[in-house]
Amino acid sequence: MKTLYKAKVTTSGGREGHVKSDDGILDMRVSMPKGMGGKGEDFTNPEQLFAAGYSSCFGSALQVIAKKHKVDLGDFSVTATVKLGSLEDGNLQLAAILDCYIPGVEVEKGEQLVNEAHEICPYSRATRDNIDVTLNLMLDE
Template sequence: MSILYSTTVNAIGGRSGTVRSTDGLLDLRLALPKKLGGKEDATNPEQLFAAGYAACFGNAVIHITRNKEQKIKDDDIDVAATVGMESNGSGGFALTVALDVTIRGVDQATAEAIVAEAHKVCPYSNATRDNIDVTLSVKVQ
């Protein structure tokens, strides 16, 4: 298989440092969240992961409906990703993810089927499967 896309981001200084993509489009300061003893005056890795997962999952929903009768358009999908960090019980840490998906223009059963299928194709879902607890909730508008 050939790689469809790749990117490189450098992190300097850990959680209280900076991240910058090699193309310069991403250039952010990082800070610890207040709950972890930080000032919370900049973004953190969990927010960046949540943003990436939410955007990617939303696009997976759009992607899997492209060849279906009821297509989901960009404005029809809203994904709120909540990323948490917890102790893994052996001195390290683990992430948790909750994806709250809202889809407009379809009934509940259809929305749930679309989200289940999207969860199979989303690269973030595939990367986290069996590694991170991911909870899905689906509602329609």
């Protein structure tokens, strides 16, 4: 693999700690969500950070695919919902839902764009066959 970009982040203190990137752009506390037994403090957590990365990366993949198909995405958005759950054996597992809103696109074309973006998105490729990922095309009502 030819490296195009490298991100380096150090976490101290685990889920009740601090994350900082080597360039200082990311520099914040993290806390365990209340639903996992945390205090419910107003700090981010690993699942939110993963959802932010996945939704922005998937959005870029959608732009690449839309350009290939000469489709204007308009004021599109991708919302990632990342769930952390417990399996029967007690291990923890992630799952993700990607809600893709592409205004004015026909359903068939929208589904094609979303499915093709899922094939090229690095986050989708990294999670493929590892976690459940649900793709949704959100429609105007």
